[in-house]
Amino acid sequence: MRILIDENVPVQMLEMLRRLLPEHEVRHVSEIKWAGKKDLALLPDAARRGFQAFLTKDGRQLEIPSESAAIKKSGMHHIRFSHGHKGMAGLGLAMGAVIAAMPLIVRELEETDEQRLVHIKGLNPATKHRFDLVDPAKSPPSYWPR
Template sequence: MKFFLDENVNQGMISHLASIFRRHEFVGVKEISSKGMDDIELFDHVAMHRCDVFVTGDLMQLRRENEREACRAAGLHWIGIHQVHATGYHTIAGPASTLVHALPFIIERLAATPPPTFFRLKKSERNNTRVFDTAGRL
């Protein structure tokens, strides 16, 4: 399966996702020359590059019927991930961890589901939020 990461998704995730999900391909705006492209045109462009899944941080695409229709017409599955408004490594760690956790379930479901299907992922941990249960001195 081939995944496209929209320009509003940290492009640094591409190599990390590819190293974890080796049976799948991950590309971004640089690989298919799509920087700044209008979303309606972008869906066809992504499909022309043989991508199966469109990954974006623009969750409003689900509410804009013309964009939903363009994604549907292109035959693309859609994954929406929340943007993390933070600094430093949090900008990639939150969305990356959410996507890494969700992709095995999504891939399994997509194997049995004809396109197009959408997945709106839950919010990842926010800046200054701890993901551990307890912490203390040993």
């Protein structure tokens, strides 16, 4: 699987993901000179270049109809994460959640031919599941274009 990491994701996560997912190609937008590129242009370009998944911290993308439509049209899996804590502690929790979830998520995504929307939940020892997986064709969220 080819995974593109958005510029709002710490570049430090790149090497960890590459080590955890050695059979997959993981690239950061800064590596391919796409830093600063608007999502409406980035998403179709990424899909044309064969990326199958997009990892971002930009959860608001899904609230903007034009961006939701671009995500849907790209056909790429959309993987997002967020964190409620500020500073380095928040960054550490977010990175930990992403690193812990991505091998499981990639395994799930490899088993489907359909686009998926993934929300990585924050680290919480009491939580059984660390992410939500949605099939927008069967159960579209309210923000998903109809």
